[in-house]
Amino acid sequence: GFAEWFRAEDLEIKRDMDSGNGEVRLMTVHGAKGLEADIVFLADAANPERGNRDRLLFVGPDGGAGDTPLWKLKDLVASPALEQLKAEIKIQEQSEHCRLLYVGMTRARDELYICGATKTDKVEETWYGMVETALKSSNLMREVLTTEGEIVLRHGAEPVWKDELPQSANVS
Secondary structure, eight states: OHHHHHHHSOOOOOOOOSOOTTBOOOOOHHHHTTOOEEEEEETTTTSOOOTTTTSOEEEOTTSSBOSEEEOOOOSSSOOHHHHHHHHHHHHHHHHHHHHHHHHHHTTEEEEEEEOOOOOOSOGGGSHHHHHHHHHHHHTOOEEEEOTTSOEEEEOSSOOOOOSSOOTTOBOO
């Protein structure tokens, strides 16, 4: 619903490097690089990275990953060199996926919320699953039952909810 509302509005979209001034900023992880906010939501963190499945493979002069495009042919032509190239590219994509998670997580000054919905059974490959696994194994987080009956992981004190917005908040 939020995405539809956002799409339907006549909004000016700009990349403003200034501080938030009490405004809500909706950004991609790429666009947020170098910025910081008191509260950050990684809103779509439960969908697995699609990667480079439908695009070209790029090969270098040594046969590894590089800049020269190579069309992928279904699995009709599968040489050991091609399989090695696919494995290298998958490792690069996973590394980039983790780097972007790091960028997103380090934008938060005070509070970080990692959430999302998914239909996949591969939740452990998502940002949400990666963070959940790390936090549960570290014993830094505790499971909390919300008033809606959902179980969430929480670190630190319980949040204090205010009934009204601060005067400086601009959510229009």
